[in-house]
Amino acid sequence: MQPVVRALHVLRAVAFAPNGITLVALSHQLGIPVGSMHRTLKVLADEQFVVRSAASKRYFVGPVARELASGHSRAVGSTSVVHPALSKLGISTGETVFITEFLDDRVVCVSLVEGRHPLRLFVRVGQEMPLHAAASARVLLSSLDDEKAAALLGQRPLVPYTPDTPRSVAEAVRRLAVIRNQGYDVCNQELDRGVWVIAAPIRRPNGEISAAISLASPIDRAPDDTTRNHLTDLVLSTARNIAIRDS
Incomplete structure (x- = not known):
């Protein structure tokens, strides 16, 4: 035993x-x-x-x-199993927030806090995120050079989840330059219809991207630039507050 x-x-x-x-x-x-x-x-x-x-x-x-812990229901984060800064972001906004990381050549959700307003999202703990359609995945791809990112994108079919989903490797790669320039990515109904997502990189002390933090909101709760800019600032601030240290 x-x-x-x-x-x-x-x-x-x-x-x-x-x-x-x-x-x-x-x-x-x-x-x-x-x-x-x-x-x-x-x-x-x-x-x-x-x-x-x-x-x-x-x-x-x-x-x-x-x-097993949740009785086969959708995984729900709690302050005992997720980073305190992620929990704080979820509590303060009431929205669904999660962290994704590269596991080999896949982008996977490793931590999730459900919002007070549950969404039918393409995400759960352990869920692999589509590289071309998820803001969290594109933020992580932006840490790679374009050639390597294109190679990863080309390994999988680019499923058109909504009419706004990027349809080609070239289109997805062009998006990476925008992400590197502005420091975050926005997914506006490209993966889940009626859902707006902001994702930002979590960096190591040396500046390397280690993970991505995302906030997902229904469109009607983030209807204008003022609200979206506020949520973006909160996500960027939380990303900076999450320290990733190697043991």
């Missing part, structure tokens, strides 16, 4: 690390040798009980564990 007990201890430690936790930090915290910890994490990751960020090398609770 030792491997089972060990796996449960690891899963509990990951669940109580709102900013994720590295293999080495888990090894030190639980007193488990690095080799044994690596094998345990691999099994948990293969079964999607945990997910690993390729950018920060940290482990987070995976979609299977969250589904």
Whole structure:
């Protein structure tokens, strides 16, 4: 039973690390040798009980564990499992907010706080985001050069989710230059009809993009430039307040 007990201890430690936790930090915290910890994490990751960020090398609770915890309902973030700044943004605005990261060559939602006004969104914890259509994914793509971004975009069909969805690799790549210039991206009914999304990069101290934070609002709650500019400022401020540190 030792491997089972060990796996449960690891899963509990990951669940109580709102900013994720590295293999080495888990090894030190639980007193488990690095080799044994690596094998345990691999099994948990293969079964999607945990997910690993390729950018920060940290482990987070995976979609299977969250589904079990929520009784197979849609995953809902809480202050005990998400970054406090993300929770604060969700509470202060009442809107749905989430964080995405690169996991290998995919962009995946790793943390989510539902708003007071639930939306039918193309997002849940563990959900892979379409690279061409999601603002969160495009923010992360903007950290790559155009050639590499185009290669990733070309690996998947560019599904037209709405009439406003980018339809070609070239169109999506052109969007990256705008994101780099203004420092954020906006998805206006390009993925979910009737939904406006603002996404901004979360950066490491050296300026590299490690993750993206997004806020999603129904169009009727963000109908004008004044409201949207206010929400954009809040998201940008929150992104700056989320510190990503390597252990």
